[in-house]
Amino acid sequence: MSKADNLSQVTDYVRAARAGKAPFEIVAGGTRRNVGKPLNGLPLLDVSGLSGILKYEPEELIVTAAPATPLSEINAVLAEKNQRLGFDPADWSKLLKSNGVATLAGAASSDASGSGKLRHGGPRDSLLGFQAVNGLGETIRGGSKVVKNVTGFDLPKLMCGAYGTLAVLTEMTFRVYPKPQQAALLFLADVTPQDGFAVLRKIAHSALEPAGLAYLPAGMMSDVGQGAALIKLEGASQPLQEKIALAHGLLGGGLQRLEADPFPAIGSGEKFADLAGDVWRIMVAPSEAPHVARQFHAQHWLGDWAGGVLWLAAPPVEASRIRKLAADAKGQAMLLRASAESRTLHGLYAPQPPALAALNRAVKAAFDPLFLFNPGRLA
Amino acid sequence: MLLPPSDSKIIARRAEIVAALKKIVPDGVVADPSGLATFESDALSAYHQMPLVCVLPSNREQVSAILKYAGEEGVPIVPRGAGTSLSGGALPREDGILIGMGRMKRIIEIDYENGCVVVEPGVTNLNITKAVEANGFYYAPDPSSQVACTIGGNVAENSGGLHCLKYGLTTNNLLGVTLVAPGGEIVTLGGKSGAQGGLDLLGLVTGSEGLLGVVVEVVVKILRKAPVTRTLLASFDSVPAAGACVAAIIADGVVPAAMEFMDRRAAGAIEAYNHPGYPLDAEAILIIDADGVEADVAYAVSRVTDIVAQCGGKTVEATDEKQRARIWSGRKAAFAAMGRLAPDMICMDGTIPRHALPFVLEEMAKLSEQYGLGFCNVFHAGDGNLHPLIIFDTMKPGEFERAEAFGADILRLCVKVGGVLSGEHGIGIEKRDLMTDQFTPEDLAQQGRVKCAFDGQGLFNPGKVFPTLSACIEQGHIHVHGAQLPHPHLPRY
Numbered sequence: 001m002s003k004a005d006n007l008s009q010v011t012d013y014v015r016a017a018r019a020g021k022a023p024f025e026i027v028a029g030g031t032r033r034n035v036g037k038p039l040n041g042l043p044l045l046d047v048s049g050l051s052g053i054l055k056y057e058p059e060e061l062i063v064t065a066a067p068a069t070p071l072s073e074i075n076a077v078l079a080e081k082n083q084r085l086g087f088d089p090a091d092w093s094k095l096l097k098s099n100g101v102a103t104l105a106g107a108a109s110s111d112a113s114g115s116g117k118l119r120h121g122g123p124r125d126s127l128l129g130f131q132a133v134n135g136l137g138e139t140i141r142g143g144s145k146v147v148k149n150v151t152g153f154d155l156p157k158l159m160c161g162a163y164g165t166l167a168v169l170t171e172m173t174f175r176v177y178p179k180p181q182q183a184a185l186l187f188l189a190d191v192t193p194q195d196g197f198a199v200l201r202k203i204a205h206s207a208l209e210p211a212g213l214a215y216l217p218a219g220m221m222s223d224v225g226q227g228a229a230l231i232k233l234e235g236a237s238q239p240l241q242e243k244i245a246l247a248h249g250l251l252g253g254g255l256q257r258l259e260a261d262p263f264p265a266i267g268s269g270e271k272f273a274d275l276a277g278d279v280w281r282i283m284v285a286p287s288e289a290p291h292v293a294r295q296f297h298a299q300h301w302l303g304d305w306a307g308g309v310l311w312l313a314a315p316p317v318e319a320s321r322i323r324k325l326a327a328d329a330k331g332q333a334m335l336l337r338a339s340a341e342s343r344t345l346h347g348l349y350a351p352q353p354p355a356l357a358a359l360n361r362a363v364k365a366a367f368d369p370l371f372l373f374n375p376g377r378l379a
Numbered sequence: 380m381l382l383p384p385s386d387s388k389i390i391a392r393r394a395e396i397v398a399a400l401k402k403i404v405p406d407g408v409v410a411d412p413s414g415l416a417t418f419e420s421d422a423l424s425a426y427h428q429m430p431l432v433c434v435l436p437s438n439r440e441q442v443s444a445i446l447k448y449a450g451e452e453g454v455p456i457v458p459r460g461a462g463t464s465l466s467g468g469a470l471p472r473e474d475g476i477l478i479g480m481g482r483m484k485r486i487i488e489i490d491y492e493n494g495c496v497v498v499e500p501g502v503t504n505l506n507i508t509k510a511v512e513a514n515g516f517y518y519a520p521d522p523s524s525q526v527a528c529t530i531g532g533n534v535a536e537n538s539g540g541l542h543c544l545k546y547g548l549t550t551n552n553l554l555g556v557t558l559v560a561p562g563g564e565i566v567t568l569g570g571k572s573g574a575q576g577g578l579d580l581l582g583l584v585t586g587s588e589g590l591l592g593v594v595v596e597v598v599v600k601i602l603r604k605a606p607v608t609r610t611l612l613a614s615f616d617s618v619p620a621a622g623a624c625v626a627a628i629i630a631d632g633v634v635p636a637a638m639e640f641m642d643r644r645a646a647g648a649i650e651a652y653n654h655p656g657y658p659l660d661a662e663a664i665l666i667i668d669a670d671g672v673e674a675d676v677a678y679a680v681s682r683v684t685d686i687v688a689q690c691g692g693k694t695v696e697a698t699d700e701k702q703r704a705r706i707w708s709g710r711k712a713a714f715a716a717m718g719r720l721a722p723d724m725i726c727m728d729g730t731i732p733r734h735a736l737p738f739v740l741e742e743m744a745k746l747s748e749q750y751g752l753g754f755c756n757v758f759h760a761g762d763g764n765l766h767p768l769i770i771f772d773t774m775k776p777g778e779f780e781r782a783e784a785f786g787a788d789i790l791r792l793c794v795k796v797g798g799v800l801s802g803e804h805g806i807g808i809e810k811r812d813l814m815t816d817q818f819t820p821e822d823l824a825q826q827g828r829v830k831c832a833f834d835g836q837g838l839f840n841p842g843k844v845f846p847t848l849s850a851c852i853e854q855g856h857i858h859v860h861g862a863q864l865p866h867p868h869l870p871r872y
Contacts, residue, residue: 059630060732124582125551138821146730148762148802150537150586151817153826157582178632205494207603239674285571287492332574349576355564360577362832
């Protein structure tokens with residue numbers, strides 16, 4: 001394993017890899033190494049030393065950090081100023097049984113949004129700019145350090161969800177937001193998936209700006225009868241009370257208060273950590289969620305983002321059926337946790353239509369013409 | 380600004396190209412000079428050029444056939460929505476096909492269950508809101524040209540507007556687009572689920588200024604209208620005090636729905652134009668909207684009022700919906716009102732870090748003296764997006780060139796303080812030659828290679844955005860033909 005702790009060391013490593021036509025795996029905190037197609041023993045480039053907050057400007061609502069900065073560190077520093085990251089980064093380490101450290105770049109590169117995606121969007125909506133080393137060994141910058149920018153191509157979007165296949169990130173600038181003063185957790189018990197998701201969609205399309213909307217069927221939460229619709233609202237004290245009253249009004253009563261916040265365990269997949277089988281995230285139009293979920297009544301599942309994502313634990317033999325169901329619902333089934341064999345066989349996502357796959361490959365080649373970075377990972 | 384030289388061989392083949400397009404779109408080819416004159420410029424009207432021919436397709440199959448033909452014959456393509464670009468994004472080429480998307484204006488589906496609308500690209504921004512407002516919804520991005528500009532153009536330019544401080548730009552309000560890529564292949568990026576199962580090409584295509592293909596369908600998010608909106612008018616004795624106040628409000632953690640700045644000259648011209656009730660004795664005013672549930676808005680209003688007072692300003696609140704509308708009508712008429720100050724103006728567009736506002740405002744005043752040209756400031760202060768309006772008279776020799784140089788210096792100033800060349804108008808031809816001020820040669824070459832990944836022949840909107848775009852082969856790029864792998868021996872990533 002090689003280590004690169006700064007831009008010039010990353011550059012040297014990439015240039016040497018280029019000269020030797022030697023692909024490699026990029027590792028920072030290491031929590032997400034077992035997501036996507038296995039890289040089968042490629043040399044490792046350890047970039048965990050590229051860590052730390054470089055410039056935090058609370059009054060500008062932006063933070064610039066080295067990519068391997070632990071999420072815990074950045075969350076703590078922002079919390080001191082009553083702020084939080086512009087997106088809700090999901091730490092999958094419990095789900096993946098990893099002892100590693102979840103990092104900023106890891107969360108952004110794997111498009112790992114928790115339940116809060118509903119409110120502020122994903123990493124793509126938060127990453128304003130970056131510096132990276134491309135496959136030619138050049139330092140490139142994309143985006144900027146201001147919140148409104150349409151200058152040139154929006155390359156930061158590409159970095160989010162690319163699983164490190166385009167460039168080795170060396171610096172990232174994110175939006176931050178004020179941290180809400182308070183949160184309220186509400187739930188409606190004993191509702192079927194059909195009714196529960198309908199409730200969530202109603203709240204999603206209200207003016208309540210919910211911070212979390214999930215449906216948990218019986219078995220995923222205790223004492224909820226057939227299932228529970230969970231609602232998280234945020235705000236300063238008085239506005240929050242008003243939102244709670246409005247939610248009661250919208251649903252005609254029946255809402256109960258919950259003390260502990262279940263959303264961190266929902267958004268991070270922790271609920272599935274000890275369940276057997278492969279773990280999937282199926283992204284669909286929210287109205288499709290009850291129908292898709294019905295096909296998995298025998299398995300463990302839950303719905304987040306008001307139905308926009310279904311988490312599912314299923315035996316490996318179900319893979320093809322899951323992919324087909326997702327495709328029929330015009331969604332995407334992402335294979336998040338599985339054996340190396342399953343991941344090799346089924347990939348992270350279903351194969352794309354040929355023209356789209358060709359564009360994806362061409363964009364990859366535009367950054368990394370020799371396919372040095374995490375080759376094959378995002379398939 | 381110069382466009383790359385036209386190809387006289389293509390111009391010589393005009394009749395043949397017109398005939399071929401008529402086969403594809405029998406009722407939608409404009410080839411006569413008077414018809415073409417309609418399309419010779421967009422809202423950057425200082426630049427105009429008659430297109431070789433204009434084609435107005437009415438469905439995606441026609442768009443695909445046109446792009447396939449253009450690819451096979453090597454003819455440049457310039458996409459156009461309503462022609463409201465302020466950066467010359469839709470400026471035609473003498474040797475290029477102008478593809479106008481205005482006929483594709485169907486609202487395909489309104490899906491309240493999923494909070495989205497599926498539209499063709501020629502639907503205007505405002506018509507999306509109009510289609511859903513009876514049910515209490517709206518489409519958030521609201522560029523000033525929203526009556527006329529199309530959603531396809533909004534995607535191409537990643538348009539913003541007054542309310543993107545809270546609700547984001549176009550890119551944050553899209554779930555999917557269907558794109559006809561160069562060569563005619565139709566690809567779907569995202570959709571109602573928002574998921575793409577690969578790289579975020581939806582994010583890349585948004586704001587790509589017509590360089591990567593033609594959008595034929597768009598899935599936009601719609602939002603529930605906030606139950607309460609309140610509007611404040613704050614006035615200040617000095618421009619820097621207003622600038623400092625903007626920074627203080629943002630730093631406090633309040634996120635207004637909109638925060639607009641106007642200096643004395645702008646406010647005066649607007650007041651004379653449509654009498655929105657702006658104070659004439661203030662050096663600068665801010666219009667601030669807070670929206671949300673009642674208590675949220677009350678909290679924001681009280682915070683903003685306190686901060687304005689701390690910054691030495693005075694606040695008045697619109698007492699009813701009518702007064703609210705009147706205050707905003709002034710802001711929305713700003714450009715028209717400014718037309719009274721001088722025969723001509725150019726509207727610049729750059730973004731700066733908000734803390735740099737007072738400094739930049741002072742520097743711009745110095746530049747104004749240096750160039751001997753007046754200007755005024757109307758801008759989206761909340762997100763640091765400046766729109767200085769430079770006023771001049773083209774009839775006076777040298778003034779247009781001076782105005783352009785003044786504008787370029789303002790944008791260089793934006794970059795110097797850590798900002799960018801464009802916050803929402805795009806680069807087009809207007810700012811193309813300033814790209815080297817913001818980006819290194821490596822940055823630009825990287826963007827150039829991304830362009831080549833889509834458009835290996837360099838046929839899409841040539842001469843826009845990039846100062847020099849080397850041929851794709853020089854970029855070391857291997858063009859992907861059809862669905863062929865660029866490196867078949869390498870694993871699929």
